[in-house]
Amino acid sequence: MNGSTHLVANVVDIQLKRGPSGLGFNIVGGVDQQYVVNDNGIYVCKIKENGAAALDGRLEEGDKILAINGNKLENCNHGVAVDLFRSAGEDILLQVQKKHPPHRNGPSSPDAGGDSALPALGVLVGVLGAAALMALLYLRFQPTLRRPF
Known part of the structure; x- marks a missing residue:
């Protein structure tokens, strides 16, 4: 299911393996720290150079993380989302809503x-x-041109 596209617009599964410096990206958002007006979602705000996410190449800044290993993040506090990432293990399956439609x-x-x-x-x-x-x-x-008369 690695990289599969769901029926919901722009939603993909991304499998990452935690590297020496973690997953290699930062998140923002949550119920207590809305990043997008009227949206409690968790968003990728920075991809760290040479981190697991950057090396994989599919996750982008601005993507919305919908779930971590099947745990949905809707109506989740920022701290709870951070804890889910930290306790997710070495292999992490992210359900992600892409900020742009996939390339066709x-x-x-x-x-x-x-x-x-x-x-x-x-x-x-x-x-x-x-x-x-x-x-x-x-x-x-x-x-x-003149004509003679």
Whole structure:
């Protein structure tokens, strides 16, 4: 189930192995220390360089921790969440709500790829405008052909 995606939007399971310096991330939030307005959740606020979470690469700052080894963190005090992390053992299964949707191959909507038609349209309009201006200047300053009378 390592890295599996749940039916709930952006929720994944992340299995971490505690390293010499712990799990390698800090948390904020809880019922007693709301980090997000109207949300008592526990959030990752810092990923420590070369820690277990950084080496794994899936957990990101801003992700919401929903559960630790099956223990749900909703309506949990910050201190209780810290204690759950400390007593979780060496192998920890986190249920995480990602701050961004998972990466998918190809765009999920016409604009998702970031390739908008607007910049290309702007270039086209600019080129056509320059061509029209050149044609106007050419016709305006072209020596007039005189017909003999």
